[in-house]
Amino acid sequence: MTQTQQVDIKATLFLASGFHFLCSAARACVLPFLTLYFRRLGLSPAMTGGVMAAKHLITLLWSPLACALTRRYDKRRLAIVASLVGTAAVALLLPVIPAVDQDAAVGRCNATAAGDGVGDGVGPTLLPRNPALFGASAAAAVPNETFGGVPSASSDRALVDGGGRPGVTAGAAAGPFLTSRPAKSKRSADAPHPGEEGRREAGGEEGRREAGGEEGRRREAGGEEGRREAGGEEGRRREAGGEEGRRREAGGEEGRREAGGEEGRREAGGEEGRRREAGGEEGRREEEDLGFLGSLKSMDVRHQLFFLLLMGVAAWELLSAPLDWAADDGLYDYLDSVDASDRHGNAHSWGLLGAACGAGGAGLLVNRLPCVLAFGGPAAATPRGAAHFFCYAALVAPALLAAAAFLPLLRVNRKRPRSSGLLRAARLVRGDPRALLCAVTAALAGVAAATLENFLLWAMEDAGADELHMGVSLAAGFVSQAAFPHLMGLRATLPVPWRALLVGAGGVALQCLYYSFLWGRWAALPTQLLNCLSTGALWWAVRAQCEDTAAAGGGGGGGGGAERSVRRVYAWLCAGLGASLGSLAGGFVAQRFGVGWLLRGVAGAVALWCVCLPVLQWRAPHRRRINYSRLLLAADASEASDSGSEQERDWLDRALDDDKRHKHNNNNSYGRRMNH
Numbered sequence: 001m002t003q004t005q006q007v008d009i010k011a012t013l014f015l016a017s018g019f020h021f022l023c024s025a026a027r028a029c030v031l032p033f034l035t036l037y038f039r040r041l042g043l044s045p046a047m048t049g050g051v052m053a054a055k056h057l058i059t060l061l062w063s064p065l066a067c068a069l070t071r072r073y074d075k076r077r078l079a080i081v082a083s084l085v086g087t088a089a090v091a092l093l094l095p096v097i098p099a100v101d102q103d104a105a106v107g108r109c110n111a112t113a114a115g116d117g118v119g120d121g122v123g124p125t126l127l128p129r130n131p132a133l134f135g136a137s138a139a140a141a142v143p144n145e146t147f148g149g150v151p152s153a154s155s156d157r158a159l160v161d162g163g164g165r166p167g168v169t170a171g172a173a174a175g176p177f178l179t180s181r182p183a184k185s186k187r188s189a190d191a192p193h194p195g196e197e198g199r200r201e202a203g204g205e206e207g208r209r210e211a212g213g214e215e216g217r218r219r220e221a222g223g224e225e226g227r228r229e230a231g232g233e234e235g236r237r238r239e240a241g242g243e244e245g246r247r248r249e250a251g252g253e254e255g256r257r258e259a260g261g262e263e264g265r266r267e268a269g270g271e272e273g274r275r276r277e278a279g280g281e282e283g284r285r286e287e288e289d290l291g292f293l294g295s296l297k298s299m300d301v302r303h304q305l306f307f308l309l310l311m312g313v314a315a316w317e318l319l320s321a322p323l324d325w326a327a328d329d330g331l332y333d334y335l336d337s338v339d340a341s342d343r344h345g346n347a348h349s350w351g352l353l354g355a356a357c358g359a360g361g362a363g364l365l366v367n368r369l370p371c372v373l374a375f376g377g378p379a380a381a382t383p384r385g386a387a388h389f390f391c392y393a394a395l396v397a398p399a400l401l402a403a404a405a406f407l408p409l410l411r412v413n414r415k416r417p418r419s420s421g422l423l424r425a426a427r428l429v430r431g432d433p434r435a436l437l438c439a440v441t442a443a444l445a446g447v448a449a450a451t452l453e454n455f456l457l458w459a460m461e462d463a464g465a466d467e468l469h470m471g472v473s474l475a476a477g478f479v480s481q482a483a484f485p486h487l488m489g490l491r492a493t494l495p496v497p498w499r500a501l502l503v504g505a506g507g508v509a510l511q512c513l514y515y516s517f518l519w520g521r522w523a524a525l526p527t528q529l530l531n532c533l534s535t536g537a538l539w540w541a542v543r544a545q546c547e548d549t550a551a552a553g554g555g556g557g558g559g560g561g562a563e564r565s566v567r568r569v570y571a572w573l574c575a576g577l578g579a580s581l582g583s584l585a586g587g588f589v590a591q592r593f594g595v596g597w598l599l600r601g602v603a604g605a606v607a608l609w610c611v612c613l614p615v616l617q618w619r620a621p622h623r624r625r626i627n628y629s630r631l632l633l634a635a636d637a638s639e640a641s642d643s644g645s646e647q648e649r650d651w652l653d654r655a656l657d658d659d660k661r662h663k664h665n666n667n668n669s670y671g672r673r674m675n676h
Contacts (some may be wrong), residue, residue, distance in 0.1 A: 009340050012408045013347075016331045019402045020347045021354035023323065026395035028358030030091065030388045032474050033366075033467070036457040037385040038309060040109070042100025045455070045595070047306045049587015051313050052454050056580040058317040063572060064422060066322035067329065076326045080403045083326075086319035088396045094312045095386030100301050102383075109371035109384065330409035332564065352482035356475040362391050363471015425565035426573070428549050433620035434498070437613065438545040441505055442570045444606055445538055446578025448508050451586045451602050455595045456515055456524070462595070463518040469525075477528035477535075484536030497544035498617055502610060504538025509606035516599035542570050 038048045070079045299307075335341045369384040429435045457470050465473075488494060511534055514527050550563040582602075590598045 009335070009338060009343070012331075012334060013343060015402065015406050015408060016327075016347050017350040019327065019399060019407055020351040021357075022395055022399035022402065023327075024351040024354035025358030025361075026392045026399060028355035028474070028478070029362040029391040029395065032359055032453065033362070033385065033388050033457065033470070034313075035454045036461065036470075037383075037388065039458060039461075040099065040383060040385055041097070041309070042302060042305060043309065044302070045458075045590035046587040047302075049454060049583045049585075049590070051306070051310050052450065053580050053584035053587070054310060055313050055317050056450065056576055056583060058314060059321050060572070060576040060580060062318060062321045063325055067325040070322060070326050071329065076330045076409050077403065077407070079322045079326045080407070081400065083319050083323040084396050084400045084403060087316055087323075088393045088400075090312060090316045090319065091389040091392045091396075094309075094316075095382055095389055097305065097308050097312065099383065100305055327403075327407070330407075332561075334408045349482050349485070352478050356478035356482070358391075358395065359478065360471045360475035362388055363467040363469075363474070365391065367466055367468035367471075422565055422568060422573075425550075425562065425569045428552070428562075428566060429569055432549055432552065434617065435545060435549045437616055437620065438501065438542055439570060439574045441501055441538070441609065441613065442542055442574040443578035444505070444609055445508060445535075446575035447582030447586075448512055448602050448606055449535075449575070450579035450582040451598060452512070452515070454583055454586060455590055455598060458590075459515055459518050459595050459599070460521075460524055463520055463523060465521040465524070469521045473522075473524045473528045476525060477531040480529050480531040481536045484532040484540060487532065488540065497541045497548075500537045500544070501541035502613055504534055504536070504541060505606055505613065506610045507534025508538065509603045509610060510534075512599045512603035512606065516596040516603070543567065546570060 035048050035052065038051065043051070066079065070076050331347065332341060335343065366384055366387045369387055371384055373382045373384055373386065429439055460470055460473070507530065511527050511530070515524060518524060546563050546566040550566050586598055586602075589601060
């Protein structure tokens with residue numbers, strides 16, 4: 001290999017590592033904080049789990065199809081550029097979606113910033129409402145209650161009705177008007193004088209006579225007056241009858257008019273009803289024409305938010321899914337063309353370091369911002385969580401420049417056959433019992449990873465943490481995970497893969513259990529530093545199993561196309577399927593029982609698998625690996641030999657016997673040392 005080729009390899013690795021660093025940093029600004037942003041918008045845990053499950057499911061289905069299309073039409077660079085531009089556009093559109101309750105979101109942010117713990121799923125306490133905002137009718141509807149400590153108007157009216165004096169009852173006010181004089185005083189005032197009694201008796205007879213004559217005259221006059229009054233009464237009755245008849249005629253005319261008016265109103269009501277029916281029919285036709293968007297108008301605010309975020313995240317993932325596989329395949333093909341494919345795995349460590357920088361930097365930046373960002377005045381207020389999306393768009397710009405101009409991508413040679421594929425790799429995994437056990441472990445790791453990705457920051461926020469504590473904790477976890485392969489490089493011998501797998505799964509279970517009992521802002525940081533012994537060890541063991549499975553299938557040593565396909569079966573199919581199911585089920589469990597019990601349940605499931613895994617590995621048939629490198633060396637030695645004996649020419653039998661004697665040697669059993 002010439003010096004020019006060496007320089008090209010170094011430049012290629014530098015550009016590829018820088019591209020992975022920028023892309024991972026951009027994603028870490030958004031994805032770890034995405035579910036926290038959904039919570040502050042007002043999304044429930046079940047809805048959040050549904051959105052994230054759809055995200056993982058789209059990645060599971062769309063990634064291999066997009067990879068096949070970009071390879072078939074040789075459009076890898078175009079796919080990478082379109083993915084970066086499209087995801088940046090979606091990232092700038094997602095903050096436009098408003099929150100269900102802006103006041104509650106701002107109150108939660110203020111409470112966290114002030115250092116007050118926020119209850120699990122409970123927003124800030126609202127102040128009593130002012131009755132002046134609802135008018136007098138609202139105050140009259142609650143006559144005996146108070147608004148903010150001020151008595152209602154009904155109690156004031158009760159005092160005024162009592163004679164206008166406070167503390168005086170209605171009976172006391174009305175008492176002076178109901179009191180009467182005693183009867184005894186009235187009789188004593190009307191008693192006759194004794195001297196006048198005789199005169200009254202003497203004049204009594206004369207008075208009776210005069211009264212008799214007067215009574216006769218009155219009777220005669222009364223008879224005449226009675227006849228006159230009877231005649232007048234008869235006339236008045238006749239006049240009243242005529243008046244009543246005229247009134248009846250007028251009433252009949254009025255009744256006919258009212259009947260006509262009623263009939264007119266009925267006709268008008270029928271016409272209005274027909275117009276409403278026509279309007280309703282037209283509205284239904286418009287909703288049918290609009291389809292799903294028209295049906296959003298009839299939903300409540302929370303379901304509208306759910307479907308808007310679901311569409312936004314789906315668009316994000318459809319644009320983002322082709323990026324990883326297109327860049328990875330292009331870099332591998334380029335390095336393979338210059339016989340340097342074994343150095344392809346170094347970009348993974350740079351991606352983890354970029355994720356650490358992105359998560360820590362975004363957390364520090366957002367923590368220094370106010371809870372509400374007003375770009376166009378109070379009417380255009382935006383929660384500060386939208387800054388995560390702006391950071392993503394800012395970091396995508398240099399990554400886009402690197403992808404469009406400097407990222408080395410080899411043109412696809414359609415005449416060159418593919419060495420392996422996903423279907424062949426899936427058959428290899430299915431045919432090896434130990435590989436199947438590793439696949440189940442990867443699926444459980446996907447469930448645990450999705451649960452922590454969705455609800456770990458919820459638990460940290462409930463413990464009083466803000467974006468600064470979250471960002472620093474996530475950054476420490478990424479750095480710890482990236483350091484595990486380098487720590488393994490310092491060991492004289494590599495650990496047995498199945499032991500590392502068991503240790504990694506047990507570490508994940510202990511982490512989930514610890515996260516369910518967070519008590520302070522920095523409580524999650526110590527456990528994040530142990531990611532190297534949990535997630536790092538688990539995926540290192542999975543990569544070792546990938547190498548064994550690919551070699552057993554005749555794919556050659558590590559770093560080949562068969563090994564990369566087997567890795568994708570574990571990381572894409574097994575872990576992706578586990579993440580989809582874990583997000584969907586975890587959302588409902590968190591909705592029903594809370595985030596703490598969800599984390600304890602995941603920890604219990606992984607711990608139970610850790611108990612069953614050694615027993616299943618012990619009972620699984622051991623598939624002895626053939627070291628093809630030593631077979632080739634034995635073949636060369638046999639061809640160089642001058643002996644013509646049949647035993648010396650049978651180099652394959654001797655190589656198999658030699659491999660059987662050295663099967664317990666760890667360094668020779670797994671081929672090469674893994675430094676990535």
